[in-house]
Amino acid sequence: METDYAIIGGGVVGLSVAWGLLRRGLTVTVIDGDDGSLRASRGNFGLIWVQSKGLKQPRYAQWTQTSAAAWRGFADELSDLTGTDLGLCQDGGLDLHFSESTLAATVQQYEGLRETLGGNYPFEVLGANALRKEEPHIGPKVIGAILHHQDGHANPLRLLQALADGVRRRGARVLNGRQVVAVVKADMFRISCDDGTQVRARKLVLSAGLGAITLGPSLGFRAPLRPQRGQVLITEKLPKLINRPSITARQVDEGGIQIGATNEEVGLDDSVTRKGLATLAREAIAAYPALGAAQLVRSWGALRILSPDGLPIYQESATMPGAYLVTCHSGITLAAAHALRLPDWLERTADAPDLKVFHEDRFS
Numbered sequence: 001m002e003t004d005y006a007i008i009g010g011g012v013v014g015l016s017v018a019w020g021l022l023r024r025g026l027t028v029t030v031i032d033g034d035d036g037s038l039r040a041s042r043g044n045f046g047l048i049w050v051q052s053k054g055l056k057q058p059r060y061a062q063w064t065q066t067s068a069a070a071w072r073g074f075a076d077e078l079s080d081l082t083g084t085d086l087g088l089c090q091d092g093g094l095d096l097h098f099s100e101s102t103l104a105a106t107v108q109q110y111e112g113l114r115e116t117l118g119g120n121y122p123f124e125v126l127g128a129n130a131l132r133k134e135e136p137h138i139g140p141k142v143i144g145a146i147l148h149h150q151d152g153h154a155n156p157l158r159l160l161q162a163l164a165d166g167v168r169r170r171g172a173r174v175l176n177g178r179q180v181v182a183v184v185k186a187d188m189f190r191i192s193c194d195d196g197t198q199v200r201a202r203k204l205v206l207s208a209g210l211g212a213i214t215l216g217p218s219l220g221f222r223a224p225l226r227p228q229r230g231q232v233l234i235t236e237k238l239p240k241l242i243n244r245p246s247i248t249a250r251q252v253d254e255g256g257i258q259i260g261a262t263n264e265e266v267g268l269d270d271s272v273t274r275k276g277l278a279t280l281a282r283e284a285i286a287a288y289p290a291l292g293a294a295q296l297v298r299s300w301g302a303l304r305i306l307s308p309d310g311l312p313i314y315q316e317s318a319t320m321p322g323a324y325l326v327t328c329h330s331g332i333t334l335a336a337a338h339a340l341r342l343p344d345w346l347e348r349t350a351d352a353p354d355l356k357v358f359h360e361d362r363f364s
Helices: 012-023 058-082 100-116 128-134 156-169 209-219 274-287 289-293 335-340 342-347
Strands: 002-008 028-031 093-097 123-127 144-148 173-175 180-185 189-193 198-206 226-235 249-251 257-260 296-306 313-316 323-327
Touching (some): 002 012, 012 028, 012 335, 058 100, 058 156, 058 335, 100 144, 156 173, 209 323, 257 274
Parallel strands (some): 002 028, 028 173, 198 323
Antiparallel strands (some): 093 144, 123 144, 180 189, 189 198, 226 257, 226 296, 249 257, 313 323
């Protein structure tokens, strides 16, 4: 089978890119693994998060803002086609603080970034009294918060479902349960899968998450990625308790509260631990004491995909021109940019975003 683009990896990142290419009339084949694959798309926190991104690289802050601003249109178009409500809410997000010193230090960083961005970094500092007007159930140990108005959240599983449905409706071929075993290039890329399937493509996008660690070098990429485990807790469905999301907890549109997440360097182990879950519960109750009476219904562990500096990698291969590495740990936040802006970069149009700072040569 022949196609304009072969996309290796069918998670949120790969499917977002596929969606964007299909919108432009290009043909796409997505090659995805099986249910045993390590999938960040099925275990993430669902935040669309601008604050704290790009403190050391302002271009990352701008790229994140670009995506956050495009999310509503992206979600509406995807929902109109598939009938899936993505549960999008972008009323701002809170960075909660338990000490005056950490709050002051963070505000100083944000003010510096806002100046660098020419004032385009809309946040405000909420003291204890102002915060409790916004969040009546916040605990007394929280001394204040930073409210960033570009933040929000969505339902990540519905996003994954809608993307998988949407790319099929737009005509993509999606090959599930396949592992790519070889890629060669002559006039076109020829991708061989473990079941004998072969795909011929004009261009190739590697968006296989942690799978890029092993496949990337054969395509000319360093792919200096590592896993980082995040454990998450979910409560029963509750009456409205949390108005705006934070990295500590968020209440989804169905009523349950998602509590997260740990940051653990444990290799490819995505299991949950008593210690990790206890830490999450303790921090959540400190922020929202009412959660102490909530019933927990499930938990899970999932693996983030991190580069050495935490930023995305967007790069064309020097040894296999036409092959691209697209990887990041903020696949939900950046989904709109990947769908609506990255195709210009892949097709080298006049509207292509400048992504040079995300080249993996920065790790040389």
